[in-house]
Amino acid sequence: MRLVRYTYPQTRIAPASLFARSPWAGLETEIDRFFNSALTDFTGPNHTEPRFAVDLYEDDANAYVRAELPGVKRDAINVEVVDGYLNLAATREDGTAEQPATTRFSRSVALPEDVTPDRVKATYADGVLTVTLPKKEAAKPRKVTVQVS
Secondary structure (H helix, E strand, O other): OOOOOOOOOOOOOOOHHHOOOOOOOOHHHHHHHHHHHHOOOOOOOOOOOOOOOEEEEEOOOEEEEEEEOOOOOHHHEEEEEEOOEEEEEEEEEEEOOOOEEEEEEEEEEEOOOOEOHHHOEEEEEOOEEEEEEEEOHHHOOOOOOOOOO
């Protein structure tokens, strides 16, 4: 019988000074990627028009979408319901007479299932667009009086 002495393999670890990248090097990139992915619109990455903020609220009979659109003319606003989404689009004329500029805004909001899309109404006053989304009769709360005997 022959005995062979086993030697453990030696691994060489390069000193940290040889690495050009610090552990914090990609943190800013990862944070930017996280916020960009969390705040993108449903329309996808090719969405190039700026978005505007909307307020969503509801009462017993209706749901509401409220958007502030200062400087936008009434005829430059487009409101439509398509495939369960409320699409809002607006165009604002900026600039001077020598250099006119046009800014387009758009926003899509998913409609709740209990909304009747055929009866949607929109009003625009003092730079504020309010879209009223009536709820279906089955979704409205009902009050039933029970008599105790």
